[in-house]
Amino acid sequence: MLNYTIRQLTAELAAKRVSSVEVAEFFLKRINTLGKALNAFISVDEEKTLAAAAAADRLIAAGKAGPLTGVPVAHKDIFCANGWKTTCGSKMLANFIAPYDAHVIEQFNAAGSVIAGKTNMDEFAMGSSNETSFFGPVRNPWNTETVPGGSSGGSAAAVAARLTPVATGTDTGGSIRQPAALTGICGLKPTYGVVSRYGMIAFASSLDQAGPFAKTAEDLALMLNAMAGFDARDSTSLQREGEDYTRDLVKPLAGLRVGLPREFFAEGMAPDVAKAIDEAIAQYKKLGCEMVEVSLPNMKLSVPVYYVLAPAEASSNLSRFDGVRYGHRAPEYSDLIDMYNKSRAQGFGAEVKRRILIGTYVLSHGYYDAYYIKAQKLRRLIAQDFTEAFKQCDVILGPTSPGTAFKIGEKSGDPVQMYLSDIYTIAVNLAGLPGMSLPCGFDSAKLPVGLQLIGNYFGEAKMLNVAHQYQLATDWHQRMPQGS
Amino acid sequence: MKWEVVIGLETHAQLSTRSKIFSGSSTAFGASPNSQASAVDIALPGVLPVLNKGAVERAIRFGLAVGAKIAPRSIFARKNYFYPDLPKGYQISQYELPVVQGGSLSVMVGDKEKTVRLTRAHLEEDAGKSLHEDFQGMSGIDLNRAGTPLLEIVTEPDMASAEEAVAYAKALHALVQWIGICDGNMQEGSFRCDANVSVRRPGEPLGTRCEIKNLNSFNFMEKAIQYEVRRQIELIEDGGKVVQETRLYDPDKDETRSMRSKEDAMDYRYFPDPDLLPLAITPAWIEQVRVNMYELPRERKKRYMDEFGLSAYDASILISDLDISNCFEGLLTKGPLDVNRNYANPKLSANWVIGQVARKRNDDDSSKAEFWILSATLGQLLKRIVDGTISEKIAKELFDVFWNEDKASGLCRGPEAVDQIIAANGLTQISDSGEIEKIVDTVLAANAQQVADYKSGKEKAFNSLVGQVMKATKGKANPAQVNDLLKKKLAG
């Protein structure tokens, strides 16, 4: 059960060798023991989970099971789920019971899957280590002294530690791919607009995109089949023909042009990471791929650009947390402005406040052109770099993160160092492209290394094909942390 | 010392859509608190805006009505500020690229025509309401109004007096109702004006302006602007300086005062709303809207002047609102024919609409101006004047009867009622010259003094004699015949 993929699990369920309730009980037990030690979950609700599992069993019995029916899915606590506490990792929403379902939650409910719980995350998805959560840091199951990455650290740790077969996350600057890399699992950020943002608590609206975590590329594809699709409630949701993301998994890779951006390999990568990536490249060559050097000359500016645009949008998106209609209200205040000032000062953690202040500053009178407009112009240049690169290749390959999991507390005092750790992932969000991370080895400390694939717009199926073929030839994705 | 007054107006017209601008909540007025505030309207975490096509369509109508450019691509922006009636902490509005750009509105100020240029009109969402009754020493927030679509219509600083500002506001008020984009109900806040007022000495650059809010009637607008102009002039003449600020008009005290809540210099941090893509309006869409619109007031005005030879003043009254104009249009098809033209008698019709219908409606002191005569009925009345059945005087009396009685009964009578009432009350005009002559003779005999006066050159005496004859016939004598006969007899 522990290492079952979705297809293995649903085959067992279909054959009635196990019930969905039994599956849920199995994983709930792990969540309540190992999960507690890792602090991977913010909310667990056995009653709701088991009720959903029982409903799934009825669907299976009635012969109405789909590809995800009865499968436990842990959701990042950024998705509103009706009746579930939905905190976004913040004191601001510590007692917020969502009164409606996010589109992603609706999709999984409609598929008959089972909510395994709500996972821990960096507060309002702002962080790369899961240390900014009001509910405490998540521990990396490969080494509990280290971080699982962020901001979807709880979901990543939960899948890595086999607390749930699969999970959801969101990725604004790398928040799915980087934790997937640091915990040795697979994570995918779709093309912007493929998954509806309705009900997903906004961080930076023009960059946020939800996506799946799983052990394998095939499971990612099955998850994405459920998550993707048009939603009229999100004005940025794309109206496209539905697609089956598993359709190209088995295609051979011979003749595939893999782009290696010069800038990815120039400097900054830890030697062990570089070595693992080189081995992955060698593996792809064996699979018949052709390596093409490409260039993303403006990528180096993606971090500064991101730290203008994302905080600008966030400063506005987080204005609704004012203590009036929901969320934290300061117990004592002198007047209306004081109520706002204190509720927000108390409800938000240091990193969130820092980003709100950055965003407020870059949008404020006299600075807008120098910061915000400048960053939007550079965003276009960064996106154009990818357009040029994809004229020469079918998929881009590189590291997900410059290093492996770092020690809890190691970077939390230095925001700039923390921000720079997202150097390889941020540009993908700025361009709106799909990207994913899959495990490709370990460093000398036995911590996982992630390989990043970047697809062209709507290139998810291609990317998953490239990942799946690698996983047929290697077994990194089958490794699991000791003690799990 | 002479002063020049410079006024620009910003008007918020609530658009008459069924649902809100970014959510599917009802916009109906008067619902119980927060019962029309959806997840989007109260800005729950995770919700997103989706633009209402009906709001855009109304903005297009407005753009066409004022001859503006309708932007093929416009942008929604966030205006960021904290206020309890603003649930998201920002208002979705348009900033750099508004949907309607330029245009103008011609209005009559007294008998002079004045063109007010429009800067822009943009779509945005309304805020909720803060209720200031005491709730445990706190304010209550009702978000039913939050998200109601608004068209904010901004003028250039083209008005030079309270009178001009009110004339513009009234013309705009009539226009938005004419084109069916706003119900114009000022009591319910559907049409709200803010005035930017400054004063300067002739030839000097623009003075510092103050924005006056809460001008929720034309009467208040006039008084508030007059007060503000006086205040600014007195302040400067006393050696003071006008401070740029937002002021609130207090109708009870008839004064404006500084708004404390707007004290800190606002830095709204506008930026394009990342939740909303650029709004595209194609020429085909504009054309589709255009063909479904009434003929516009300015087009009608031109037609009335060019084709019927009406004066600019008369034409502007006829287009002052859609009901008045449609009444006139009705008379053109249902009223008496003008023998010289293919149209119904437009001048007689115009005189009646302006002199009787518009007057009657203005006298009706009700917030919702209603119409209590059908144009077919009025047309029949006018036909009976033209064919000599009744005198104009009787016709006016009958008009009042129709209006008052039908208003009381709530039911407008059709044209057949005109002849019935004329017959039943014996109101038919006396055109029998023998009958009139007898009466004239009687009157002349009984008023020897006036006859003498007239003969000694006092023209006024003639009118008095006409009056006597009309009185004797209860107004039924044909006035032209009475005149002719009298003149003949007095000359003889």
Added chain:
Amino acid sequence: MSLTLDDVKRIAHLARIEVDAKEAAQVLGQLSGIFALIGEMQAVDTDGVEPMSHAQDLMLRLREDAVTEVDQHTAFQAIAPQVEADLYLVPKVIE
């Protein structure tokens, strides 16, 4: 452009986040580091480049004008800090 303590106070007020004097100094230090990083943007010439607001160059989809929402104020106000007579209560609003 270097950030000052006054800037920090101004933006904290705009953002309605209480920051005391000690925090303000600390925040200033951190923000200065971040703005040094952000300042790297100025090295690239972007004259004539169209700012990019969205990942896709698409136009807005519109909704038909129809009422689709029902009254849910009871559920929504169950999670509100303070409510009376179906109204959200806030400290006195002064105009």
